[in-house]
Structures are given as structure tokens and as C-alpha cells.
Amino acid sequence: MNVVVLGAGAVGCYLGAVLSNQHSVTLIGREKLVNEFNQNKRLQLTDYEGRNSDFCELTVTDQPDSLAAADLILLTVKCLSVHEAAHQIQAFAADTTPVLCLQNGIGSDDMLRHLNNPIIRGTVGFNVAPMGRGVFHRGTEGDVRAEASLPQHIADSLNLAFLSMGFPFSTTRDFEALQWAKLQLNLNNAINALSDKPLKQELETLGYRRVLSMAMSELMAIVRQERIRLPKLTKLPPSWIPLSLRIPDSWFRKVASSMLAIDPQARSSMWEDLNNQRMTEIDYLNGAVVRAGRDVGIPTPVNRVLVRLIKEIESGRRQPGLSSEELLHEIRHPTY
Template identity: 45%
Template sequence: MTQHVVFGSGLIGSFLGGVLSLCAKHADRVTLVGRQTAVQTLSKGICLTDYHGNTVSANSLNAVDTQADIETCVSAAEFIWLTVKCTAVRSAIEQLKPMLAPQAVIICCQNGIGVAELVKQDLPRHQVLSLMVPFNVVQKTDGHYHRGSEGTLAIERSEHDEVLTRCLSGAANTGMADAILPFAFHQDMRAVQWAKLQLNLGNSVNALANIPVKAMLEQRGFRLVIAAMMKELLAVVERNNIVLPKLTSVPAHRVPTLLKLPDFLFRRIASKMLAIDPTVRTSMWWDLQQQRTTEIDFLNGAVVAAAREVGVDTPVTAAVIDLIKQCESKSVAVREPMEANALCRRVGVR
């Protein structure tokens, strides 16, 4: 029997672990590893919903937090779904390294660029695959995880495609997984990750705006800042001859133009982009609220680093990074929302 460990039971980890557990023929094939509070919640059951109105649930999940239990499940696992934040990857690998079975496959589920390469350096004897999560997840109540936006899970193509398809296809719950968690395999994950990074640039603006994503996108000033950062990223991508796949209903190179439209036109033309649960906020907003280091260096910072190598200027992206760093240094959980026009002025967007 294929054994899975989801290492990191945050929002994405809990949602993914819930799907794996519901799809597995035997739920005990899947174990979630997380903090004590998360483990206690997941052990009581889970409910997964999405913005289309789909709902599935389970009475309990196999979740652990003690060192002995972690060693037991990790040492038997064939697939480790690494769902911790980018900032916690190094420490997670150090914890996992002495426990891993020789055949264990590591699936990196982080945003940003280059995380899988870092893991490969630390675990050269293990196969490491990349996975891209395109949607937002919010926790509405204890054990209730809600997918609030569109997107298809992207998994790096490998010889394990057939096994992973069975694990995610809802064999035990016909039709469930395809609705709750659509997925597809990709050969060129580097291009997929850059395409996702283009969308993730809005995370930093959401964190600064301090309002839900839908409310942010309804204001042109915030969209102008995101569009400016996207144009900088697209210049980097073009210089590196990367062809971005289409992750949304709008091709990547047309998204900045769409974002610049006046509010009334944007609402009319970009209705799918606004088809987001009104409560959804980004992971970077959550990090600032919980006074944690954000993933800004792995997201916007990756654009600036790549731009430097190919001689592309990224003044807006760099200015947004500085603002996020200032928020991190203040260690203040409760912040006043930043008004859209004020943000434009701060980062030099007109």
C-alpha cells in the first residue's frame, strides 16, 4: 500500500491532506504532520468546500505531532508532500533527513522559484518533484477548509503519474476529487512556476492593502501596482526565453493590460478573476498578521534576483519588497489598511 505523509498541516497542507485521505482506499495510508493545535483539530474531522459549492467531509484524519509518531510514519512513507512555507523548508528537511526511507519521493508544494533545487541539494539520493498550488485556501472554522478561487493543481511529470493520479482521483469517492481538487501533470514546471509567480505578485499588495483579495482587485490603484510588477516579471521571462503556460482564462502577457482597465470595465470583462470568495486573503497577509517572516524573498525577491542576472530593471517590485520588509520589522499584528493611491505613490506607479 502506498503511504503518504503531508508534512506541514497549514491551510494548503490540511486541504491537500484531506483530499488524499478522502481519496485513499484506506485512510490510514495518509498521515498529516503538524503542530499540536492543528493535529487536535484534524483528528476530530475535516470538511472541504470550494467556491463552486462542492462539499466533502471525513469524521477524522490520521494526524500526528509527537517525534515518535513522526518517525514512524515518515520512515514508512513513499511520498512526502512537503507543504511548509518556503521559509521553513530548510529546517523541515533537516528534521526529515534522518527518517526518510531510501525510496521516498519528496513533493515540494511551495510557491516561488528554486525550492525544489534547494531540496535536491540537501537530499541528493531522493527524487524531488515540484508541485504548484494555484488557489487560495481559508479556514472558516476549526476543521473547515475552503478553496476560495479557481486553478488546477500542477504536478511535475514523472514515472509516478499513474500512482499519483489514483491517489488524487477520488477512487473511493467517485467524482469528488475532480471537483474539489482538479489536477494536471506538466513537463516544464519551471515555466509553470514562473506563471504562478506572476499571479503571486499580488500577495504582497494584498498584505499591504490589508483587505480581502476580492476587495483589493475591485480597486484600480491596487491593480496598477500589481500590473507594474507583472510587467517587470514578463520582461525577465522574455529575456530568459521562458514561455508561460495559461493558468487562468487570460493569457499571462495580457493580464497587466486587463488589470489597468477602469473599475467598471474590469468588473465587466474580468468577471472570472473576481470569482473569488469575498473572505479570501493571501498567505503573505496571514504571515504579517501572525508576525511571521513572509515569503517575499522567494516571490517578489526571485523576480528581482533573476532580473539582476539579465539586466532588467524592477523598481516597482523592489519598492514593494521594501514596504513588506518594513512591515515585518515592526512586528505589529494589527495594521491600518494602506489606501490604493497612497501605495501607488510609495512605489512610483502612476
């Protein structure tokens, strides 16, 4: 299979490199990635379980014309770049080529719906960090999932390749529920970015967990009202997660270690964005909860505050590094 990854950054390079063991893979990314690859002649993948592998059989380019020969397009740009990517797919790819879009959050696929291509949504359940010099590190466990409309032979090939690196691929008929369950976990991206701490350290602090619990409870109220049954993505059922976040630190450490394997240094992709002075995906994450709440008449004050704080950092009006007390204060005394 000829796989073209459009938007090769953390997730795209990781998945593309894994697939290059069994398929012909082209990564379309920015000039920086092309230079890194040309200098090192390989991508290197490491992970929280100690894997360390080099991948040399890849084509890396900043030109979109290789989309023309794709059997499958993996779209791994951030939500804010989906619009530009849609133009490139329309201009260069055959309109029968399936596009598997792996953005976090809700709503970015709307920008692809005018294309004739089959658009299949997916989720990536683990964290990948770019370490520089063509090295990409997977810092947590998790799997990759997609809508059941993905052709079966492609789903089988992806599962085979991904299993070789220790994570499975599966499809689901109820993607909407999966997307909300993934969003429930991604509500932490903003808190992690605001805290400016590694995920593990942030989640081991009761105050941050209380904020996350409140943000998740707003999402849970919406999905309950909409009768969406969330699938289980961690060892705890989704409705128990907000409660489990409120237990004392010492107990939480025990529960969390059995729930999720996580590197001490892993951070959220939103932290990566703020750290690189880029706009974030906040409107598709906590912003999606605020919009949905408005639609169904459920108040979402905590997610509104998180959206505001992230936007203040994006526009340079605030610095990251909020303590959990400062964050709780912002929530108790919102200024709109």
C-alpha cells in the first residue's frame, strides 16, 4: 500500500515510520523535518517501554504532489491546518483515495466534507513528542481507532503494522461516542498546558485534578442528556473518572499507575503548541464542550474559563505556569 502522511509532525512521523516497515510511505511535512531527515538519514522511534528503532525506508518531502499516488492519506495536521490540507488533497489526490483524519477534538473534519474523498475519522490514544534530530518518543500507552467505514483490508494492514510496535488498531461503528470519550481525556490538554508541568506531575496534584474533574463533569452532563454511551478508553468507566480524580494524592497514585502507563516527562500536545508559540486546538477541545453545552442548555463555566485562559496565553496577555490554586481561583472568580 502507498501511504502518504499529510502533516508529518509528532503523530504523523510516528505512525508513518511504523507503517514504513510494511508499506511504501511518504511523509509530507515542513522544511525543518526534511532537513532533519536528510541530515540523519533516518527517523528514530523510542517509547515508554524502552523500544528504540530506526526507520530509513521513507520518503520525506515538503511538496504535496506525492498525494497523487496515495492509496491511503493519513491526515495528521493540527485542527487549525485542516483547511489548508483540504485544498492540497483536492488539488493533488485522486478523489477516491480514503483520508483517515486523526485530529483530536470535535469538528475539524467539517473542513473536509466538501471533498469527494471518503473521509474517515480516527483517534490516536497515546502521546508522541518530537525530541529533535528526527527522534519521536511515545510517552504513554494507548491505541489507534477509526470509523468502521475504513475499508477492511486497510484496517487489517494498519493493525498488523501497529501491533509490531506494541499498540493495536481497531474500528468502531459508534465513532461519535468514541470521539466524546477521547475528548473527555483531552480536556486535560489545556490544564496540562496551563500548568506548564509534565502530565504525570500535573495529574499527581489534587488541585489540577479537581479542575479536570469539573471540566469532565460538564462533558458528562452533556453526553448523558444526549444519551451518548461513552466507550471505556482507560481501565475505569468514563463516568467514574471525574470521581476518581478527586481522591487524595496518595490513593490517586495507586489508582493511576494501574490505569495508565505514562512517561515522567510526557506533556500534552497543547503544551507543545504553547511552548512553540503556536495557536492551539482549544476551540476543538474545551471549546467544543462549551458549544455543545450552549446547544443543549447545559452550563459549562469551567470549560469556558479554560478556553479563555488558553486564549490569553496565545495572545501574549498571560504566561503559562499557573499553580492549581491560581487555576481554581480563576474558576471561582471568572471574569468574562
